[in-house]
Amino acid sequence: MTGFRHALAGCLLAVTLAMAGAPLRADPVPKDVLVVGQIAEPASLDPAVSTATNDFRILVNLYEGLVRYKPGTLEVEPALAERWTVSDDGLTYLFTLRDGVTFHDGTPFDAQAVKFNFDRLLDKTHPAADTGPFPLAFFFSAIDRVEAPDPRTVRITLKEPFAPFLSNLAYPTGLMVSPNAVMSRRKGFGRQPVGTGPFRFVEWQGSRRVVIERNPNYWGPPAKLRSVIFRPVTDPNTRAMEMLAGGLDVMVEVPADALSQFRDEDGFRIHEQAGPHLWFLILNTRHGPLKDRRVRQAVNYAIDKRAIADSILQGTAIPARGPVAPAFDWATDPAITGYPYDPNRARALLKEAGAEGASLTFLVAEGGSGMLDPIAMGTAIQANLAAVGLKVTIRTYEWNSYLARVNGGLGDKSDVGTADMAEMAWMTNDPDTLPYLTLRSDALPEKGGFNSGYYANPTLDRLLEQARRSGNQAERGDLYRRAERIVVEDAPLAFVAHWKQNAVTTAAVRGFALQPSFFLLLDRVSKD
């Protein structure tokens, strides 16, 4: 048996040596380097290609657009354009560009570069049109042409008045890339990005990290940090453990379960910010019991939104009272109370409509972007509706299959595939987006839109069109408030929750603030 003992001892010795040879700690991260725990590896760092909030968090530090959201709001302010004018007919936008701005590769940012950026997205014959696909190019489909009369002037002419245009310019799809770099790197540009922002790109190591560093030639105040390392940690529990073990300075999208842990431990700071997000149920207004408005209102009354926000989502969301997120404060009426939890009222409405004990089919997603905790929420709603006598059958789908199923419409025939309600969540950058894409009669699924519940109301259609054409924010706000009242009253959706995005930083991180846009601006951040 000595042989066996020798073998065992040898193994233990080898393992010990290997561990001892390795210093137990890696180099500590210096104070001017910030490590951010991301939810996934970016898909691309080309703003024209990228569609995910996860990518946007990096992009907005590397690039700038003509305009940007004023910190803490969703209102636009000058960025690469110093100022602009809009013609009275709302068709021509004249931008004056900031002087002396260069891309990180040293090429000048000028009107030709702006024209290149939009033409690449919109013109199939453009020499860089094959560097896509550009999934969100339709954000700028209102553009008729972009002209560069002189190096500091850009004239953009729209096909029709489109008030959300400026807001779309502030969206990441409107961030300006270096034409020179795109032409030389082609499809590889997304992994070697070049913009004008306060940080410039250093390296992207697959599945390990994306590193950016301070841009020494930035036109504005230089970034406080020397560099930022974005690290993908896709599993939320592992992300929380990394944060607890000191491997991250900032962690985004903290799971609700882990939040309380960070509250209890010293040395962490929790940041929360309600964003332009709405979690709702699409109700089938064309077929089945929910055709009756009273039944739709009853569903709204029956759902205990407060319990869902506080218990299931553990305070990571606030109850919704209508279709417009509070982040769009200029477009929502604070007097609207929506549908406070009231099961008795729900029962009365069901009785009035003769829909007591009706059966409903409910489509539930397993997960998905912005969907929070869809199965637990769906189950809670099922229980809420059962309490007022509605029999709800849940059908669960994997996210991608779910989108394909729901976007085609809930169904308007009496067959097994027809559904009465479906979960959905939207995150938008303008109060126009959600109602325009999901509630107009021109957005019905048969017309290629997202109005999967078949709601149609000519008054709402008219208000939304009018708001799109108005160049005046006060007037637009008024139109959206009128639209909001109609949607709340008619209840084509059940309004459930607005997600509060969250992040945890170590106590050493200074100047960190979440934005309602869900972007992560890091140029003012520092570490003690």
Add this chain to the structure above:
Amino acid sequence: MASYILGRILALVPVLFGLSVIVFLIMALIPGDPATAILGPYATPENVARINHDLGLDRSLPVRYATWLGHVLAGDLGRSSSLNRPVLDEVAERFSATLVLAGAALVLASILGLLAGIVSAVRQFGLADKLVTLAVLIGISMPTFWLGLLLILAFAVRLRLLPVSGMFSIYGGGDLPDLLRHLALPAATLAVVAAGVIARLTRSAMLDVLRQDFVRTARAKGLTERRVVFGHALRAALVTVIPVIGIQAGFVLGGAVYIETVFQWPGIGRMLVNAIATRDVLLVQGGVLVVATSYVLFNLLADVLQRLLDPRIAP
């Protein structure tokens, strides 16, 4: 032997061909497409059609398959729609990470499993045997992802001895000691189940062999117990154990998916899960082909080893 190996490798060709057809069909049959995955809530039929056209997905299935096959034969696995980079680059990066993890786990599992198996066979019904059997039972029945989380909590969060996740440090690092520190927890977790299976099998194989005549003869010749166990009995028992280690190699590769998720190991299992969720057909194809090939090759290696060890199997 050479013609045997060549024959086995040639047999791989129809397997891979069939597999690629099946993967292509399954990916075409499940609902959803890359465009929907990319566009999320903005997936209008119009937008979906535009992106699918840009990705070349609006052509018929046979045409797409033929195009893909033509490119593969020319050494081009295509471009990933979800990662916007060549499939080959991604698969090569990810597969080497999985090989490192699975390789380390398999070596660890083999050493631990063989040692534990030998001890419990030699000391049958003794205390050591009972302890090993208990440990093996716990190891086999423990869900690996849960064990992984426990290990992280203990060694990384509380004791802060080892890193929580990843393959290399996020700042600095990148050398071999850095890799070993990151490898320790995931490899140990992954090794637990395989080690248990190997230990049980080694134990029963050793017990079998130790009762045979040639072992009695060896003992009667006055050989030391060490030479009897390691020189005679183990060699004979390995003939049974080696193929199982080969099969465990396949399980370790498969089990790596959970471990890769818990420890954020940038391996091919996690890549495949993401690729399926985003309906990234070409990336799934590339990944599956590499995993299937390696599975077959591992088994081949085990068979060859067995032939070398056991003269009774004709080469």
